[in-house]
Amino acid sequence: xxxxxxxxxxxxVIKAGIGGERDPTAIVPNSMGRPLSSKxxxxxxxxxxxxxxxxxxxxxxxxxxxxxxxxxxxxxIWSHIFSNLLKITPSHSSLLLTEPLFNLPSxxxxxxxIVFEDFNFKALYVxxxxxxxxxxxxxxxxxxxxxxAQCSLVVDxxxxxxHASPVFQNFTLNYAVKRxxxxxxxxxxxxxxxxxxxxxxxxxxSFLMDHVKEELCFVSLDLPRDLQIARKPGKDNLFRCTYVLxxxxxxxxxxxxxxxxxxxxxxxxxxxxxxxxxxxxxxxxLENTDNSEDRNRRxxxxxxxxxxxxxxxxxxxxxxxxxxxxxxLGLNQAGLAECIHRAISSCHSHLHPVLYESIILTGGSxxxxxxxxxxxxxxxxxxxxxxxxxITTQEDxxxxxxxxxxxxxxxxxxxxxxxxxxxxxxxxxxxxxxxFFH
Numbered sequence: 001x002x003x004x005x006x007x008x009x010x011x012x013v014i015k016a017g018i019g020g021e022r023d024p025t026a027i028v029p030n031s032m033g034r035p036l037s038s039k040x041x042x043x044x045x046x047x048x049x050x051x052x053x054x055x056x057x058x059x060x061x062x063x064x065x066x067x068x069x070x071x072x073x074x075x076x077i078w079s080h081i082f083s084n085l086l087k088i089t090p091s092h093s094s095l096l097l098t099e100p101l102f103n104l105p106s107x108x109x110x111x112x113x114i115v116f117e118d119f120n121f122k123a124l125y126v127x128x129x130x131x132x133x134x135x136x137x138x139x140x141x142x143x144x145x146x147x148x149a150q151c152s153l154v155v156d157x158x159x160x161x162x163h164a165s166p167v168f169q170n171f172t173l174n175y176a177v178k179r180x181x182x183x184x185x186x187x188x189x190x191x192x193x194x195x196x197x198x199x200x201x202x203x204x205x206s207f208l209m210d211h212v213k214e215e216l217c218f219v220s221l222d223l224p225r226d227l228q229i230a231r232k233p234g235k236d237n238l239f240r241c242t243y244v245l246x247x248x249x250x251x252x253x254x255x256x257x258x259x260x261x262x263x264x265x266x267x268x269x270x271x272x273x274x275x276x277x278x279x280x281x282x283x284x285x286l287e288n289t290d291n292s293e294d295r296n297r298r299x300x301x302x303x304x305x306x307x308x309x310x311x312x313x314x315x316x317x318x319x320x321x322x323x324x325x326x327x328x329l330g331l332n333q334a335g336l337a338e339c340i341h342r343a344i345s346s347c348h349s350h351l352h353p354v355l356y357e358s359i360i361l362t363g364g365s366x367x368x369x370x371x372x373x374x375x376x377x378x379x380x381x382x383x384x385x386x387x388x389x390x391i392t393t394q395e396d397x398x399x400x401x402x403x404x405x406x407x408x409x410x411x412x413x414x415x416x417x418x419x420x421x422x423x424x425x426x427x428x429x430x431x432x433x434x435x436f437f438h
Contacts, residue, residue, distance in 0.1 A: 003093045004409035005086065005121075007078075008129075008402040011063035011100075012159030012184055012364070014044065015402040016081050018088075019096060019409025024402050026085040030077060033057040033207065037248075043080050047207070053252035054207040055245075066100050066160030066183075071110040075118050082119070090119040094418055096409045097126050098401060101163055101177055105430065112429040116421050123418035125408075126436050130154035130165035130172045132404030133362050133394070139407055145358050151351060152358040153344060155336070155375075156401075157365035159184045162323065162336065164343035166355055176346035178339045182322055182331075184365050188213050190329075191319045199310040200245075208245070208254050212312070213319060216241055216262055218369040220317040221269060221377065229268070230314035238265040239316050244309045257309060262316075269370065320368045324378055337378035353387050361393040362400040 004019035010030060017024030028044035035042070035057045042052060062074035082088055095115055099108070108126075115121050133154045138147040146152045150169045156162065162180040166173045192209050196202050202209060220226045230239050242257040256262065326333045334342065344355045361372060372391045383389050394400035408414060419432040 003088060004096055004414065005082070005088060005090075005093050006096045006402060006405040006409050008098045008405060009074075010098075010159055011061070011066060013398065014077070014081065015399060016086060017402065017406065018086070019406050019414075021406055022403065023399060024406075026081055027398070028081065028085070030063065030074075031059055031061045032073065032077070033059050044077055045085060051252065053246060053248050055248060055252075056204050057207060059206050063160065066158075067104065068107050068110065071114055075114050078114070078119070090121045093121060094123040094125070094409075094415070095119075095121045096405050096414075097124065098129055098132065098405065099126055100161070101128050101130075101165065101172070101174070101179075105433075108433055109429045112424060112432070116424045121421065123415070123420045124424075125414065125418045126433070127405065127408070128165075128172050129156050129158075129362070129401045130163070130167050130177075131170050132401050132408065133360055134167040134404070135170055136400055136404035136407055137360055137392070137394070145354065146360070149354045149358065151354045152360050153340065153355045154360050154362060155340060155366070157183060157323070157361070157363035157397075159364075162339070162363070162365070164336075164340045166343055166347050166351065168351070173347060176343050178343040178346070180323070180326070180333060180336060180339045182326060182333070184210075184213075184363075187217075187319050187322060187365065190322055191217070191315060194315045194318065195310060195312070198315075202310075211254060212243055214364075214367075215256065216243070216312055216316050217319050218265075218317055219320045219324075219371045219374045221370055221374055223317070223321065226268075226317055227314060229265075237313055238268065239313045241312050241316070242309050243312065247308055320365070320371070323365065324374060335378065336375060337382060340375075340379060341382040356383055356387045357390045359389075359391045361391060362397045364398050366393055366397045 006017055006019045006024070008015040012030060014026070014028055014030045015024040016026045026045065029047050031047070032041045032043050033047050033054055034040065035053055036055065037053065046052070047054065060073060062068055062070040062077065068074060082090060097111070097115070099111065112124070115124050133156070134146065134152045137152065138150070141147055152167050154165045154167055156165065160183045162183055163177055165177045188206065188209050191213050192203050192205070226239070230237060241261045244255055244257050246252050246254050322329060324335045324337065326335060340359065344352055347355060366372070372393050376389060376391050380389055419435060424432050
């Protein structure tokens with residue numbers, strides 16, 4: 001049996017590996033970047049090097065607003081991943097590829113050309129994210145509701161979009177899918193605007209602000225109360241944090257001035273949540289004890305940071321709030337809870353109770369602390385009292401789609417589901433694509 005390469009081709013992050021494995025070999029940005037000090041473009045894993053200073057780096061992405069707009073750039077990134085990270089020969093391998101829901105036929109043709117003509121893969125299977133998430137969750141709990149009913153509602157908070165997708169018997173019900181035109185990129189851009197308006201201009205710092213968002217943002221469970229606390233001066237403001245910008249000399253990455261600051265607000269929230277998150281933060285700190293910033297602090301090195309830092313307060317929870325109340329920002333869209341309610345309402349009424357009880361969260365933006373709890377608070381008033389509501393966050397929301405793909409690629413039926421290079425050459429892209437039921 002030939003190797004099956006599983007490629008979860010996210011607009012923000014690519015997850016790539018060999019089918020049958022539990023985790024992907026590579027989890028890398030789907031982009032290229034050129035540091036200010038260099039003429040050379042860095043690609044994928046090269047952007048993650050601890051020595052690379054990405055301050056004001058120029059970024060290029062093959063995706064824009066959720067659609068592939070630069071196939072040549074995507075082909076270059078794939079080539080780097082296949083040869084340098086996976087070390088595979090495409091002509092001896094099959095490919096399982098994820099693509100966005102409602103992908104345009106012209107983009108599908110471009111992808112098929114890259115797969116079969118540029119890389120000469122033996123065979124191709126194309127899937128959407130929700131069906132793979134459903135497959136993985138059903139396999140993890142063979143006696144659970146998702147597996148028994150063969151039905152779930154997958155909420156995928158991706159880089160460009162958020163989709164609420166009902167899945168039935170491993171097929172995404174496209175007619176009922178609802179889309180929210182907000183994802184991780186929009187949240188990072190909003191954080192850039194807030195910080196640039198209030199303190200220091202960081203509109204060109206895409207890589208840096210992604211890090212700030214991931215480290216410091218959380219979902220508010222009581223917005224009016226939190227806004228009041230965020231207005232307090234000094235230490236009474238439990239949300240205040242200071243982030244130190246890279247200076248390109250002593251540290252090439254940004255970091256928190258005081259690693260204890262971000263969790264000062266936790267006593268406001270559920271004590272159980274507090275304990276879990278403190279344990280997580282402690283583990284993260286143990287793993288990072290050897291980085292240069294910590295060494296500087298331990299050695300008492302005095303760096304003049306007065307002009308090289310900025311503070312965050314209510315930005316920490318106002319940014320994820322976009323997902324739940326986009327109308328407050330002037331966006332003519334329903335919030336996430338309403339999006340889910342509309343998706344389920346579009347399905348047959350017999351499916352409603354099981355869909356409300358099998359909501360699965362996946363995608364990077366669901367990692368914000370308290371995300372699932374807030375979604376449940378917003379959704380419960382919209383759900384009939386007779387229905388039970390259960391929201392499950394995947395054990396690793398970034399890898400959930402890939403793991404579903406890895407599972408499918410190792411199934412005995414996989415080869416029969418693919419289109420081969422010979423079929424593509426004989427029938428063309430459009431006719432071959434009909435096999436995937438999209």
